[in-house]
Amino acid sequence: MSSPAQQSAGKPVAFVSAQALRARMHDAVNDPHLRQSFRGAMDFLMAKRAAQFPDQGELDSLRSLSESIRQYSLSKLPDLLEQLEANLTRNGVQVHWAETPEEANAIMLGIAQRHAARLIVKGKSMVSEEIEFNHAMEAAGVGALESDMGEYIVQLAGEKPSHIIMPAIHQTKQQIAKLFAEHIPGVDYTDNVDALIQIGRRVLREKFEVADIGLSGVNFAVAETGTLCLVENEGNGRMCTTVPKVHIAITGIEKVVEKLEHVAPLFSILTRSATGQAVSTYFNMISGPRRGEDKDGPEEVHLVLLDNGRSQAYADEQLRKTLQCIRCGACMNHCPVYTRIGGHAYGTTYPGPIGKIISPHMMGLEQTHLLPTASSLCGACGEVCPVKIPIPELLIRLRGEANSAPHANPAMVGQGAAYDPKISLLWKLWARLYARPATYRAFTWLATRFRALTPTQQSGWTAARTPLKPASRRLRDMVKDRR
């Protein structure tokens, strides 16, 4: 089933077929090493977050404030984007707009080619993963090198990040030791973590020194001052945004806030929710290229604002809450499904609960309608979300969008992708039987009398369970007897 809207939206960057998704999840669940890695890492991250919020009242107040700042910002989004653009331009930053990943890559490739760039060093950016930036640059002969230690490891291994904050969380130090020994000339096997980090430092410092362009993401963009804020621990973000002659930042259009003071609570709840740190090592506020008396910093700074389905989420009041996200990863750290299958099984750039609610807007429900069903709706994600995104409600909404009959003016590309007329008819019948006392009484009377005729093969239910069979007597009959 392919709607015209889906076709006109172009080919999705990644493809999550239902079959492949089920197979990957099955493999992941049956991999004890993977499960042990994720279980250990998630327990660690949950404990660290909990230690940052000893006072429930403080947490509640900060979450409410953060939610209201994000909702306020979104309610003024087009105005704030124009204000941001005006102030960045005044500060000497060049602002670009891209509707699709292809447009974003073309803009950045254009900048790279104008500077005859051979090497781009990258700070951590999930948006750059979302648009497959590295592949697009390499296809055009421009090197793109990850410099966040986790991203560097994942790139060496030819993989994608399995967590939005800790990209190499699925790798053991022994695997990383082997990877370094195989891929970095002159490096012998060592699984000493300090030694491995020093190897990474040495290799990447050489690259910071010679790179033509530095790329980064953005955690918050401040409209009133024209400032790009970056949260990091390693210093590679500062290297990428300071040392090369050109800095390109890329971000989704939802990351803007109006006032500089709005970043104070958001920054605090971000680091505490993400890695359980009171604060990250660096908070980097960039308001322009080298100017006036400045002696260092890039000569050019660019910002690419990417839509890629975000405006679709924005158009619906409920789905808009998806865009409140500040990408802390707490929802995946607390998700029983993510903990058991890891990040790769999802097959999308953003894994876990946030991935299930944002990916359908980026890729369409045709490709992603199974993702919202990979949840027990336990509610842990919604409870820990620092900006109170009602993730379980949104999962139910997306299931509804996927399974309802295709109709005109759908809220989403791929609406009705999982619609099955037979199942729909079955539910309609069920609703009729159960909504009227007379038909319900008749149905249960028949069901108890003819229970021997219940089929033993009950589709998905009996794949791992004994068949359902009505009881021999109805509850109403048993109650009647007791009177």
Added chain:
Amino acid sequence: MSARERILAKLRKAQPELPQHLPSLDAHYAPRVRGESRQERLARFRTGIEGFHADVHISTAGNWPQVLATLCAEKNIQTLMYGAATPAAAQLEATAFGGTTLRPWAGQFEDLKADLFHRVDAGFTLARGAIAETGSLILWPSGDEPRTLSLIPPIHFVLLDAATVHPTFYDALVNENWAAGLPTNALLISGPSKTADIQQTLAYGAHGPKELIVIVINVEGGTV
């Protein structure tokens, strides 16, 4: 229509007619104000940043260059780079540094890049202030003290005046009205660079400085 116009048109079509109320940050922060003394604030800052593996030395307005010189000798620093035009620079230059060569920043980054990466052992900068709540330093790099001084050399020395420690980040940026004019780059720094990207094992000295050493000018001379 350009991508810009199309994106903005889509957003405008869906934008709520009235914006949500501007959230009151004061309502969150005001009840949490601590009536603490300057010494208590400094102590909180110190505990915080030491927790992030920074070293803190308490000194005075007159004696800090001597503390720095001693630390440079202990750490066997051959070359210390600093910003030439700051008030602190004059004090530094008047101090005997033994085996450490004091090198003022001179010229543009491109002239110094190779030295910064390979020959400068430590950078020295001033802090604009600090944050007690999180143990963070505030730096506003400038032409006098460029950004890379606190980034590329393996050791970063910072001079902090105890009078400039704010309770929270929010207090710092509101009370000093940062929104009225930010420099090209403003920074919060909380410890030496680090990573836990390999099996959640914390390792220091990732890409930035391996050591962060804070020297505090404590005018009241109190013990911390």
